[in-house]
Amino acid sequence: xxxxxxxxxxxxxxxxxxxxxxxxxxxxxxxxxxxxxxxxxxxxxxxxxxxxxxxxxxxxxxxxxxxxxxxxxxxxxxxxxxxxxxxxxxxxxxxxxxxxxxxxxxxxxxxxxxxxxxxxxxxxxxxxxxxxxxxxxxxxxxxxxxxxxxxxxxxxxxxxxxxxxxxxxxxxxxxxxxxxxxxxxxxxxxxxxxxxxxxxxxxxxxxxxxxxxxxxxxxxxxxxxxxxxxxxxxxxxxxxxxxxxxxxxxxxxxxxxxxxxxxxxxxxxxxxxxxxxxxxxxxxxxxxxxxxxxxxxxxxxxxxxxxxxxxxxxxxxxxxxxxxxxxxxxxxxxxxxxxxxxxxxxxxxxxxxxxxxxxxxxxxxxxxxxxxxxxxxxxxxxxxxxxxxxxxxxxxxxxxxxxxxxxxxxxxxxxxxxxxxxxxxxxxxxxxxxxxxxxxxxxxxxxxxxxxxxxxxxxxxxxxxxxxxxxxxxxxxxxxxxxxxxxx
Amino acid sequence: xxxxxxxxxxxxxxxxxxxxxxxxxxxxxxxxxxxxxxxxxxxxxxxxxxxxxxxxxxxxxxxxxxxxxxxxxxxxxxxxxxxxxxxxxxxxxxxxxxxxxxxxxxxxxxxxxxxxxxxxxxxxxxxxxxxxxxxxxxxxxxxxxxxxxxxxxxxxxxxxxxxxxxxxxxxxxxxxxxxxxxxxxxxxxxxxxxxxxxxxxxxxxxxxxxxxxxxxxxxxxxxxxxx
Numbered sequence: 001x002x003x004x005x006x007x008x009x010x011x012x013x014x015x016x017x018x019x020x021x022x023x024x025x026x027x028x029x030x031x032x033x034x035x036x037x038x039x040x041x042x043x044x045x046x047x048x049x050x051x052x053x054x055x056x057x058x059x060x061x062x063x064x065x066x067x068x069x070x071x072x073x074x075x076x077x078x079x080x081x082x083x084x085x086x087x088x089x090x091x092x093x094x095x096x097x098x099x100x101x102x103x104x105x106x107x108x109x110x111x112x113x114x115x116x117x118x119x120x121x122x123x124x125x126x127x128x129x130x131x132x133x134x135x136x137x138x139x140x141x142x143x144x145x146x147x148x149x150x151x152x153x154x155x156x157x158x159x160x161x162x163x164x165x166x167x168x169x170x171x172x173x174x175x176x177x178x179x180x181x182x183x184x185x186x187x188x189x190x191x192x193x194x195x196x197x198x199x200x201x202x203x204x205x206x207x208x209x210x211x212x213x214x215x216x217x218x219x220x221x222x223x224x225x226x227x228x229x230x231x232x233x234x235x236x237x238x239x240x241x242x243x244x245x246x247x248x249x250x251x252x253x254x255x256x257x258x259x260x261x262x263x264x265x266x267x268x269x270x271x272x273x274x275x276x277x278x279x280x281x282x283x284x285x286x287x288x289x290x291x292x293x294x295x296x297x298x299x300x301x302x303x304x305x306x307x308x309x310x311x312x313x314x315x316x317x318x319x320x321x322x323x324x325x326x327x328x329x330x331x332x333x334x335x336x337x338x339x340x341x342x343x344x345x346x347x348x349x350x351x352x353x354x355x356x357x358x359x360x361x362x363x364x365x366x367x368x369x370x371x372x373x374x375x376x377x378x379x380x381x382x383x384x385x386x387x388x389x390x391x392x393x394x395x396x397x398x399x400x401x402x403x404x405x406x407x408x409x410x411x412x413x414x415x416x417x418x419x420x421x422x423x424x425x426x427x428x429x430x431x432x433x434x435x436x437x438x439x440x441x442x443x444x445x446x447x448x449x450x451x452x453x454x455x456x457x458x459x460x461x462x463x464x465x466x467x468x469x470x471x472x473x474x475x476x477x478x479x480x481x482x483x484x485x486x487x488x
Numbered sequence: 489x490x491x492x493x494x495x496x497x498x499x500x501x502x503x504x505x506x507x508x509x510x511x512x513x514x515x516x517x518x519x520x521x522x523x524x525x526x527x528x529x530x531x532x533x534x535x536x537x538x539x540x541x542x543x544x545x546x547x548x549x550x551x552x553x554x555x556x557x558x559x560x561x562x563x564x565x566x567x568x569x570x571x572x573x574x575x576x577x578x579x580x581x582x583x584x585x586x587x588x589x590x591x592x593x594x595x596x597x598x599x600x601x602x603x604x605x606x607x608x609x610x611x612x613x614x615x616x617x618x619x620x621x622x623x624x625x626x627x628x629x630x631x632x633x634x635x636x637x638x639x640x641x642x643x644x645x646x647x648x649x650x651x652x653x654x655x656x657x658x659x660x661x662x663x664x665x666x667x668x669x670x671x672x673x674x675x676x677x678x679x680x681x682x683x684x685x686x687x688x689x690x691x692x693x694x695x696x697x698x699x700x701x702x703x704x705x706x707x708x709x710x711x712x713x714x715x
Contacts, residue, residue, distance in 0.1 A: 207576025
């Protein structure tokens with residue numbers, strides 16, 4: 001590159017992953033809304049026979065959103081941010097370009113196969129690690145390709161110092177690799193015995209150990225898929241979009257290393273009052289509370305980045321998306337530790353408060369941040385202005401209302417259920433039979449389903465707006481700087 | 489100090505790895521040997537029960553039902569004795585679940601019968617009015633995969649030394665027989681006949697009489713074994 005000349009970034013892979021993000025988002029969230037309505041109106045379960053029941057669809061929903069939607073969004077942002085902060089174009093290396101293409105193709109095939117196999121009921125039953133071993137191997141292959149692309153681009157970088165976002169991408173890559181490998185250790189039964197289904201396997205760990213490894217994975221897969229790469233995004237997109245510098249470099253360092261060190265201890269909070277040793281439960285509980293510090297560190301750093309520039313909230317919808325995302329990140333990371341306190345956990349565990357907690361994090365933080373990122377990227381990738389600013393604004397308010405309905409109804413449902421399970425009358429007998437604690441939740445399940453539906457409609461608006469931007473948006477003659485063209 | 493790392497990706501990645509592996513080394517690894525010991529009286533699953541367990545997993549029953557009774561009076565009153573680690577020694581994978589949309593099933597074999605399960609799976613609302621559970625009529629027509637169940641039993645016996653074909657309680661009799669493929673499948677079909685004898689559905693009874701095992705029979709065998 002000559003001084004003064006612009007690098008021509010290559011967005012083909014970022015665009016492909018953007019398409020996947022929207023596609024899997026629609027699939028994953030639609031299934032989520034169907035599930036929510038099935039709980040409120042159980043008659044909806046058997047419309048498609050064995051393939052339409054709640055139990056078949058649930059792993060499909062979690063996998064679709066976590067590994068279809070979220071991972072696509074992360075990869076899209078990586079192939080956009082990576083080039084920009086490292087000051088190098090994917091075009092410069094045919095090898096890395098090939099790696100990126102193969103990464104996308106194998107990833108896409110894996111998710112499609114995941115949909116098919118989960119529909120058929122082929123699952124290992126471990127949450128967020130349901131895929132059977134042949135697909136696990138595919139996952140490992142494209143995860144390695146993703147790693148090659150990260151370290152490859154870093155290897156040919158022109159920017160000497162790695163920007164904060166890159167730290168988070170590196171950490172996400174290494175942690176997920178470690179977690180996934182250990183948790184998915186399984187023995188294919190056909191190759192040992194010569195009988196039965198070739199794709200069936202049995203877990204390497206038994207009982208309590210299996211649970212321990214699973215929740216060490218389960219909690220931290222959330223951490224390193226739903227938290228770490230999303231922080232990478234906000235550290236890039238918020239300063240870019242607002243034209244403000246990140247508030248504090250020291251706070252970034254503290255929050256980053258603190259998060260890495262503390263996060264993995266917290267998995268134990270999924271196993272409180274289970275058969276794992278008491279000291280581990282306590283450790284999980286304590287470390288979950290400590291985790292507030294690094295989590296809020298990043299969030300506060302982001303909020304303070306807007307210091308003196310809060311009027312941008314009015315003029316720029318994308319800033320609204322990102323600030324709301326940070327706020328929900330704070331809500332979710334204080335809610336989690338509260339649920340990890342033993343006495344609270346005794347009520348909250350196994351109830352609807354848990355999906356409530358997951359969803360204020362995912363809908364408010366992860367999905368909002370990914371949508372904001374893609375909205376920011378679209379004008380630069382397609383060279384066109386965002387199609388409709390007012391649609392974006394409507395979407396924001398519709399989805400925000402949806403989230404509020406979702407988590408408030410689930411808080412009430414969860415605590416109601418938890419209290420009813422433990423209610424005793426004056427003679428020392430349980431007051432409620434189990435079914436009493438189910439039927440009482442019907443109104444909350446309905447509210448949740450409506451909230452989810454509003455969110456889904458908002459997502460369709462997002463998809464439409466993105467599609468129109470790519471095809472019918474007003475052509476831009478040069479790349480927008482700092483604020484998006486919609487704000488100008 | 490961190491500037492140095494931020495300009496050297498390799499050492500940066502190594503430091504990241506050190507930071508994240510710390511917790512796992514201290515928390516997860518030490519307990520492995522201790523926690524795998526079975527409680528006295530815990531037996532491996534028979535082939536038919538394993539086939540049922542596979543149906544349980546296939547239809548994601550664990551998405552709504554836990555198999556973990558916490559040490560609270562409200563739970564032991566409702567479900568029975570709280571769970572002990574050793575009771576799960578042969579559970580691969582564990583099926584504790586994370587959400588109770590329905591009740592815990594860890595000891596469901598103590599208080600539900602074959603007949604109840606049969607009615608419940610065909611039409612849950614007929615025995616539990618107001619339930620949100622789907623009906624599972626396909627389990628009455630789908631045939632259970634005994635081959636894969638045998639493969640699983642054989643694998644855990646060979647690889648993890650799960651005690652099939654052994655006398656665990658010292659009464660001179662083998663507790664859970666596996667044998668070879670032919671005898672294991674024959675035994676599973678025998679067990680299925682005993683379950684089907686308590687069932688009402690004629691199509692299921694006919695299938696079992698013809699040497700086929702519908703999923704519902706295997707599933708009930710598994711649910712009955714949870715005690």
